[in-house]
Amino acid sequence: MRCALIGQPNCGKSTLFNQVAGYKAETGNFSGTTVTFTESKVRVGGEVVELVDLPGTFTLSGTNPAEAEARRYLNSCEVDVIINVVDATHLTQGLELTLELLALQRPLVIAFNMMDEASRLGLRVDGPALQTKLGVPVLPLIASKGQGVKGLFLSSLETARRKLSAASPQLWNGDILQRHKLAQELAQTYVHQGERRLNWRDRLDDLLLHPFWGYVALLVILFIFFELVYGLGRAIEGPVLVFFNKLANDLIRTIGAQSLWSELASGLIQGISGGVAIVLPYLAPFLLGLGVMEDIGYLPRIAFLMDSLMHRLGLHGKAIVPFILGYGCNVPAVMSTRILEDRQDRFLAAALAVLVPCAARLSVVFGLVAFYLGPGWALAIYLFNMLVIALTGRILTQLLPEDTPGLILEMPVYRVPTLKTVINKAWFRTREFIVEAWPLLIGGSIVLAFLTYYNLSPLIDSLVRPFTWILGLPAQTGVPLIFGVLRKELSLIMLRQALNVSDFASALSPLQMLTFTVFVVFYVPCLSTLAALRRELGWRSMLAIAGLTVLIALVAALFVRGFGSLVWR
Amino acid sequence: MSFTNTRLIDFKQGDQIRIAAFEGGLRFHEIFSQYGLFPGDVAKVLRIAPFDGPMLLEIGGREIALGKSLAARIIVETCACDVP
Numbered sequence: 001m002r003c004a005l006i007g008q009p010n011c012g013k014s015t016l017f018n019q020v021a022g023y024k025a026e027t028g029n030f031s032g033t034t035v036t037f038t039e040s041k042v043r044v045g046g047e048v049v050e051l052v053d054l055p056g057t058f059t060l061s062g063t064n065p066a067e068a069e070a071r072r073y074l075n076s077c078e079v080d081v082i083i084n085v086v087d088a089t090h091l092t093q094g095l096e097l098t099l100e101l102l103a104l105q106r107p108l109v110i111a112f113n114m115m116d117e118a119s120r121l122g123l124r125v126d127g128p129a130l131q132t133k134l135g136v137p138v139l140p141l142i143a144s145k146g147q148g149v150k151g152l153f154l155s156s157l158e159t160a161r162r163k164l165s166a167a168s169p170q171l172w173n174g175d176i177l178q179r180h181k182l183a184q185e186l187a188q189t190y191v192h193q194g195e196r197r198l199n200w201r202d203r204l205d206d207l208l209l210h211p212f213w214g215y216v217a218l219l220v221i222l223f224i225f226f227e228l229v230y231g232l233g234r235a236i237e238g239p240v241l242v243f244f245n246k247l248a249n250d251l252i253r254t255i256g257a258q259s260l261w262s263e264l265a266s267g268l269i270q271g272i273s274g275g276v277a278i279v280l281p282y283l284a285p286f287l288l289g290l291g292v293m294e295d296i297g298y299l300p301r302i303a304f305l306m307d308s309l310m311h312r313l314g315l316h317g318k319a320i321v322p323f324i325l326g327y328g329c330n331v332p333a334v335m336s337t338r339i340l341e342d343r344q345d346r347f348l349a350a351a352l353a354v355l356v357p358c359a360a361r362l363s364v365v366f367g368l369v370a371f372y373l374g375p376g377w378a379l380a381i382y383l384f385n386m387l388v389i390a391l392t393g394r395i396l397t398q399l400l401p402e403d404t405p406g407l408i409l410e411m412p413v414y415r416v417p418t419l420k421t422v423i424n425k426a427w428f429r430t431r432e433f434i435v436e437a438w439p440l441l442i443g444g445s446i447v448l449a450f451l452t453y454y455n456l457s458p459l460i461d462s463l464v465r466p467f468t469w470i471l472g473l474p475a476q477t478g479v480p481l482i483f484g485v486l487r488k489e490l491s492l493i494m495l496r497q498a499l500n501v502s503d504f505a506s507a508l509s510p511l512q513m514l515t516f517t518v519f520v521v522f523y524v525p526c527l528s529t530l531a532a533l534r535r536e537l538g539w540r541s542m543l544a545i546a547g548l549t550v551l552i553a554l555v556a557a558l559f560v561r562g563f564g565s566l567v568w569r
Numbered sequence: 570m571s572f573t574n575t576r577l578i579d580f581k582q583g584d585q586i587r588i589a590a591f592e593g594g595l596r597f598h599e600i601f602s603q604y605g606l607f608p609g610d611v612a613k614v615l616r617i618a619p620f621d622g623p624m625l626l627e628i629g630g631r632e633i634a635l636g637k638s639l640a641a642r643i644i645v646e647t648c649a650c651d652v653p
Contacts, residue, residue, distance in 0.1 A: 058603040092629050093605040121630070180607045184629075211619040304634045308622040316636050405597065407623050407636030408604055 002050040002078060003156055006070060007085035008097055009056030010412055012113040016085060016143040017053040018424070020044075020153070037073055044153040052079070058093075059176070060100045065338045074104070081107040081160035083152065085141070088118040088125055089413070091191055095183035096176075102134065107163050109156045110134070111141040111148070117413065122194035130190045144418060201414045205301070214305055221298070226382075229285045230375050233366055236281035244273030245502050260453050267449030267497065271442030274493030275434075278367045279441075283359045283433060287426040290328050294425075295417030299324055300409055307407045313390055314397025316407040319349040326356030328429060330529040333358075334536055344400055347537055351396065351545045354525040354533070355389050355552065357382065360437070360488035361521050367492050369517050372505055377514070385521055388556050392548075436528070437487045444483050444490045448497050451479065457498065471515050471557050474499065474507070484520060486527050491520045511564040518560045522553035577614075577624065577635070577643040584614045586645040593642045601643075604633055 005013045021040035038053045054073055055066040062068070074082070084101050086094035091112075101108055112118075112125055131138040137155045141148040174182070208217050248269045255262040293299060303320040310316055319340060326333035333353040337346040357365060370378035451457040461468070461478035468477050476498045484491030495516075499507040508516070524546050525533070533542040580586060588610050591597050601607070605628065612628040623636045635643075 058605075062599075062603060090605075090629070090631050093631065096605070176602050177607065180602070180605075205616075209616055209618070209625070300634070304618055304623055304625065307618060307634075307636055308620040311621075311636075316638075405600055406638035407634060408600060408639055409634050410604065411625060411632035411634055 001047060001080050001157070001160060002052065003081050003083055003153075003160075004052045004054055004074065004079045005083050005085060006054045006074070006097070006101065007056060007113075008058050008087065008090075008094055010410065011056065011085050011087040011094065012141075012143045013056065013085045014038075014053055015421070016111070016113070016141070016149065016152075017051065018421070019143055019146050019149050021051055037069065044150075044157060047157060049153070049157070057097065059097060061176070064340075079106065081109060081156045083156055084108060084110045085113050085143075086110060088112040088114050088140075089121055089123065091123075091125065092183050092187040095186055096179050098134075099174075099179045099182060102136070107159045108136045109152065109159050110136060110138045111152050112138065113141045113143050115140045115148075116142050116145070117415075124192045124194055126190045126192070130186070133186070133190075144415075144421075204414055208298075208301055209304060214301075218302065218305055221293075225289050225293070226379065227375075228289060229282055229362075230366060230370060230378070232285040233282035234371065237277050237367065237371065240277035240281070241273065241502075244269055244277060248273075263449040263453045264446060267445040267447075268442060270493060270497050271438075271445030274441055274445070274489065274496075275438045278492060279360070279363045279433065279437075279489050280430070282363050282366050284426065284430055286359055286362065287328060287429050288422060290324075291422040291425040292417055295415060295422060297412045297414045300411050303407070303409060304411065313352065313393030314400075315345060315349055315352070315393065316405075318407055318409055319345065319352075322349050322353040323356055326353040326358060327362070328359055329432075330354050330356065330358045330525055331532045334529060334532040337536060342405065347541055348393070348396055348400065350533060350537060350541075351548060352389050352393055354529055354545060354549060355385070355392065355522055357385055357521045358488065359433075360526065363489050364492045364517055364520050368495075368504060368513050372513060373510055381514070381517060381521065384518070384556075384560075388522070388552065392552060437489065440487050441490055441493060444486060444494060445497060448479060448483070448494050452497070452500075467519075467554070470554075471519060472561050473512055473516055477516060481520070481523070484526075485524050488520065488526050509568075511561065511568055514564055515557050515561045519553045519557040522556050523550050524553075525549060575645060575647075576641055577645050578637060578640040580614050580624075580645070582614055582617055584647070585611065586614065586647060587611050588643060589646045590644045591642055592644065597639075597642055600639070605629060605631065606633065606643075 005017060007013045017038065017040070020042045037055060040051050040053075042049055042051050052073070054070040057067040057070045059067070060071050060074070062071075073079075082101060082104075084098050086098060088094075098110060112127065115125075118125060125140075127138045127140060137159060139148060139152050139155055141152055143149065208214055210217075248266050251265050251269065252262045255265060299321065302324065303318055306320050307316055310319055313319075319337075322333040322336045325336050330353060333356065334350050337349045337353065340346050340349055365378050365381055369381060448457070451460070457476070457479045460482055461475045464478035464481055465475055467481070468475055477495065479498050480491045480494040483494050496502065496504070501507045504513065524530075530542055530546060533545055537545075577586065577588075588606060588608050590608050591601055606612075610628055612626045614624055615627050615632060616625040617623075618625075621637055623634045624640050626633045626635060
């Protein structure tokens with residue numbers, strides 16, 4: 001038995017999916033969080049059902065890749081029942097897709113989601129009457145609270161067994177304009193507008209989208225976010241590092257210094273402590289905060305405020321999504337460029353998004369620059385990064401002929417995020433670090449221990465020497481830079497080992513720390529991001545973007561070196 | 570009483586409009602219809618972002634943000650109710 005969830009963007013499909021399947025799909029209060037489909041087996045009333053979460057689609061005849069994906073799936077695979085999730089607060093639009101699905105003549109169940117939100121808006125939906133009219137089950141649902149989920153699935157199983165499809169299909173055929181008219185008529189007949197209760201959520205945009213205060217609020221929100229991440233991370237990093245350094249020293253004393261085993265043991269501890277002390281303390285609070293902003297619905301507001309600025313980069317406001325996701329991880333950022341309709345937009349957005357310092361690079365910025373030079377310098381690096389991205393965008397749009405349709409997006413209502421979803425989402429993303437990156441990190445540290453013991457790292461260092469020399473960095477920074485392509489956190493963690501210090505201040509000058517960090521922030525995206533680029537845009541674009549980042553990294557780091565040496569003299 | 574056909578981009582905050590047509594061929598028709606904008610629909614300009622930023626429209630109970638370049642492709646007529 002296979003059930004497919006389909007619905008328009010931001011109608012709550014993934015929320016429903018996660019309610020029954022555990023946390024497997026990314027959700028967010030924003031169109032297009034799901035760009036590919038997720039499958040899971042769930043147990044409903046003693047029966048195992050394969051549940052598929054399809055990306056949000058406004059229409060089955062759409063042109064963007066996410067919509068094509070959904071259409072391909074419905075047409076190609078054997079689906080026993082289609083569950084159409086409809087946002088009850090926007091029935092007119094939602095029913096347009098429903099009409100298309102009715103015309104497919106497949107077993108179909110309609111779930112009106114966000115019924116709580118609809119009653120807040122004073123909307124009363126006459127479900128039973130609509131059910132009679134359409135000839136398929138229509139059920140109320142509040143997916144975020146888990147209400148109506150069980151009933152929905154039981155009814156879906158029943159529908160699949162009885163192969164229940166629309167009553168009179170000829171009624172639902174027609175072109176897009178006819179469907180729009182019909183959906184409007186249906187909504188007018190079956191939805192009654194009562195009194196709308198205005199509350200703080202309706203007033204919030206007066207402040208947050210205000211032509212002046214909106215930008216002030218944006219700065220304040222980002223500043224608080226930054227301070228919280230830094231404050232929490234730093235509070236944990238210091239003591240944990242002290243603990244692991246002591247552990248490493250004790251261990252070396254027991255095993256005896258200068259032996260292969262002591263090198264390997266200290267490499268292992270470096271790898272483990274790098275994860276616990278340097279990456280996780282910043283990564284976890286960052287992802288929690290990003291999750292809260294996403295679920296509240298603030299991200300599209302940022303897109304609205306930043307549209308005119310993004311135009312100066314040759315993009316439009318929607319491309320802000322890859323940028324913001326990029327601060328978490330570049331991989332979902334590159335994948336989210338699918339929400340852009342235009343191929344050139346996608347290339348440009350991806351090329352710029354990989355320049356955004358992800359959480360891994362955040363750990364380098366915070367662990368090195370903020371920790372030793374102060375948070376002001378970390379903020380300066382972030383601002384400098386934005387400047388470089390803006391310049392790169394300007395130059396790239398000059399080179400590529402412009403053809404972007406422009407910004408169009410739906411502004412979702414504010415929603416109070418639930419603790420469960422926010423924590424689940426942060427954990428979902430953190431787990432990726434723990435499972436995929438951390439072992440690589442520990443492995444990399446051990447490999448480096450081998451290289452050090454057999455004195456092989458100078459060989460690698462000498463290969464990268466032209467770069468490190470021109471940037472005024474110690475030759476030993478070569479190995480960490482090379483390994484940083486695997487995972488960006490490795491640059492920092494292996495740097496400690498390569499320089500053979502526990503305190504960076506004893507081996508690097510403030511200017512060298514800045515130059516190193518700026519280079520790390522911009523040069524070649526990590527292996528997983530390269531893979532995502534290849535998948536989304538192809539080999540040629542991937543190589544072009546990788547080459548571009550090296551060039552940008554070199555120019556930016558040289559600029560910092562030159563400018564800094566004037567300041568520090 | 571006269572209906573004046575103008576572009577959405579020429580309107581200001583608080584104006585009520587009716588969509589008359591789209592410019593730019595099938596591609597743009599598709600983009601607009603995906604977001605539920607159709608000729609004949611009535612909308613209200615809720616806000617306009619500064620620095621030539623996008624417009625926020627209220628249409629059928631939903632809020633849709635439209636960049637300037639797209640707003641310039643929407644031919645509108647002002648609602649009869651607004652004509653003095």
